[in-house]
Amino acid sequence: MNSIDQQDCIATATQFFWHLDHNRYPELMALMTPDAVWFRQGLELTPGDEMLATLQRRSPTRRVVHLLSNLTVWSSVEGHARVTGYLTSYAHDPGVPINGPAPLGGPGSILALDIEMKRQDDRWFVDRSRTHPLFRRETSTEA
Numbered sequence: 449m450n451s452i453d454q455q456d457c458i459a460t461a462t463q464f465f466w467h468l469d470h471n472r473y474p475e476l477m478a479l480m481t482p483d484a485v486w487f488r489q490g491l492e493l494t495p496g497d498e499m500l501a502t503l504q505r506r507s508p509t510r511r512v513v514h515l516l517s518n519l520t521v522w523s524s525v526e527g528h529a530r531v532t533g534y535l536t537s538y539a540h541d542p543g544v545p546i547n548g549p550a551p552l553g554g555p556g557s558i559l560a561l562d563i564e565m566k567r568q569d570d571r572w573f574v575d576r577s578r579t580h581p582l583f584r585r586e587t588s589t590e591a
Contacts, residue, residue: 449523457521460572461531465514473503480574487578510541511550529565558583
């Protein structure tokens with residue numbers, strides 16, 4: 449795997465969570481293969497109406513930021529890659545729209561991130577995504 453493919457995989461992973469943070473769910477799903485599975489909060493989400501409905505149930509007044517770090521791209525088979533790293537989430541939901549910065553009380557969780565990627569039509573897509581909790585604030589709900 450060349451460095452451009454590695455950068456493209458990392459860019460896709462980063463865009464995936466940026467779209468989640470900004471409630472841009474159709475754009476998030478467009479980064480997934482048609483048969484992708486996102487293992488999220490005990491659910492197995494696949495692109496389509498059910499995933500969209502699940503994501504749209506998130507509070508519209510909740511501000512969330514997912515920070516990706518220590519990202520590494522692994523590849524052993526042509527057209528397939530794996531992105532691993534850490535996902536740190538910050539969230540705040542006052543129940544009303546936020547104007548300006550949200551209060552920062554520290555991260556709600558730090559998760560181990562594991563994304564299987566697949567190359568299709570000269571682009572990298574999320575095929576499987578899962579996280580495993582490493583640290584969680586006792587009063588936090590996962591973002």
